[in-house]
Amino acid sequence: MxxxxxxxxxxxxxxxxxxxxxxxxxxxxxxxxxxxxxxxxxxxxxxxxxxxxxxxxxxxxxxxxxxxxxxxxxxxxxxxxxxxxxxxxxxxxxxxxxxxxxxxxxxxxxxxxxxxxxxxxxxxxxxxxxxxxxxxxxxxxxxxxxxxxxxxxxxxxxxxxxxxxxxxxxxxxxxxxxxxxxxQKESSEICFVETTYVDVLKKHMNVDMPGEVLDTEGNVIGHHKGYMHYTIGKRRGFFVRGAQEPHYVSRIIAEKNQIVVTKKDTLLADRIYFDRPNLPDSMRDFECEVKIRYRTKKIPCRVRIDEEGQGTIELQEPVYGVAAGQAAVFYEGPRLLGGGWITGAE
Missing domain, CATH: 3.40.50.620 (HUPs)
Structure with a gap:
């Protein structure tokens, strides 16, 4: 048979x-x-x-x-x-x-x-x-x-x-x-985004809402065209009074339609916070490497997760552009250990 x-x-x-x-x-x-x-x-x-x-x-x-x-x-x-x-x-x-x-x-x-x-x-x-x-x-x-x-x-x-x-x-x-x-031409990374993510958002809300640009101490130093136009690390599309060197978005305050900007040397973070980990229960305190975005390199780090599932990543070297909502993904050599969703950094 x-x-x-x-x-x-x-x-x-x-x-x-x-x-x-x-x-x-x-x-x-x-x-x-x-x-x-x-x-x-x-x-x-x-x-x-x-x-x-x-x-x-x-x-x-x-x-x-x-x-x-x-x-x-x-x-x-x-x-x-x-x-x-x-x-x-x-x-x-x-x-x-x-x-x-x-x-x-x-x-x-x-x-x-x-x-x-x-x-x-x-x-x-x-x-x-x-x-x-x-x-x-x-x-x-x-x-x-x-x-x-x-x-x-x-x-x-x-x-x-x-x-x-x-x-x-x-x-x-x-x-x-x-x-x-x-x-044939390769498809875009996000299947439902034909041009930019902002064009998707425009179908659901007003994204063009002029607002304030703040420095890290809370002072108003310029203006922008609407907080949804910006992601962490972006350096264009907003105005900073008297700026002699580039400024980068370091924080987005959505409820007030404000963005906080800083110079590149102060945009670095060496501690990242995350939640909703997808890891074995036994992995609560370990060393590994982490990627904070798809195209970034792996960084050696120490990961700790508390009983409520809140995690902290201590990086061995600081990184730029850590954005809440992105994934922190952990590796041991070529092996994917798991990851979690970034909630903040400092």
Whole structure:
């Protein structure tokens, strides 16, 4: 009797990474089915991508479905994104989406289809217990996966974790039916932000509200065009009287529509506070390395978490631009330990 092949659901976006992921898994002997997730309301965007996904499905001879998760995405990701900026935070919607949608609702859909595994085109690896950085460090996406449920790892496949981006494109370019995917423009980092995040916020609130610029002692030293235009570390778009050198946003006071600015040498922080940790219960006082944004380098640090889940990070070297709402993600070498959500720094 022929042995039943293991079935895998592949999240397909219409891009080269998920396309090659589906092709590789089929070559490796899996019974592949695809799903395209509609996460936001942009008909032209979805029409274009669904056409690409169906082209790939036809080439591979696999079934593909469209899963409408717009309501779930709005509740879990989009609305908190808008509310975060309203409160003066700098949200990280991709990490939230990975927890609740891609490795939440999509995994539930895999169960409905009787799939053994869920696969995505993320550049990341895992050993069944821990997430590991991708071989291609320039494309590694482990930072955005810090908050997913690690108990799901035995059922998740990341075929591109051992690949480099240029090799993925070269692979697609050799297959006539997939050549167009090798040269198409890469999608933006945040799928529902077509231009800038401010344009998204304009749909929900007035972002152009002139306000005061303060120094670190609370003195009014200038003016700005509305606090939602600024994130921590930004140095343009506001006026400071008599400034002879650049000033940078160090704090946003949303309730008063004020921003606090300072010179670069005083923007440094060596202590970071965070909450909602996603770490094993045993990890309450440990040393590791931390990334405070996706594109920043790792910094050696000491982490302590109290009984209420409030964490403190003592950095061995100070960093610029620590923003509340972003993620502090902890590593031990290439191994992702977990992380938490930044609430402040000093």
């Amino acid at each position: 022929k042995e039943k092949r293991e079935r895998v659901l592949v999240g397909m976006s219409g891009g080269v990474d998920s396309t090659v992921t589906a092709k590789l898994l089929q070559e490796w002997g899996y019974d592949v089915v695809g799903v395209y997730m509609k996460l936001h309301d942009n008909p032209a965007y979805h029409e274009r991508n669904i056409e690409r996904v169906r082209h790939v499905a036809e080439y591979l001879g696999i079934e593909v479905s469209v899963l409408d998760l717009t309501d779930a995405f709005k509740e879990a990701v989009y609305d908190p994104f808008v509310e975060g900026y309203r409160r003066g935070l700098t949200p990280n919607p991709c990490a939230v989406c990975n927890r609740h949608i891609k490795f939440g609702r999509m995994m539930e859909y895999a169960d409905e289809l009787g799939c053994d595994y869920l696969a995505t085109g993320h550049y990341v690896r895992h050993d069944g217990r821990n997430i590991l950085e991708a071989v291609d460090e320039t494309k590694d996406q482990s930072y955005f996966l810090f908050d997913i449920d690690k108990s799901l790892l035995p059922r998740i496949l990341f075929p591109l974790g051992e690949w480099r981006k240029e090799d993925v494109k070269a692979y697609a370019a050799k297959i006539p039916a997939l050549q167009a995917f090798a040269t």
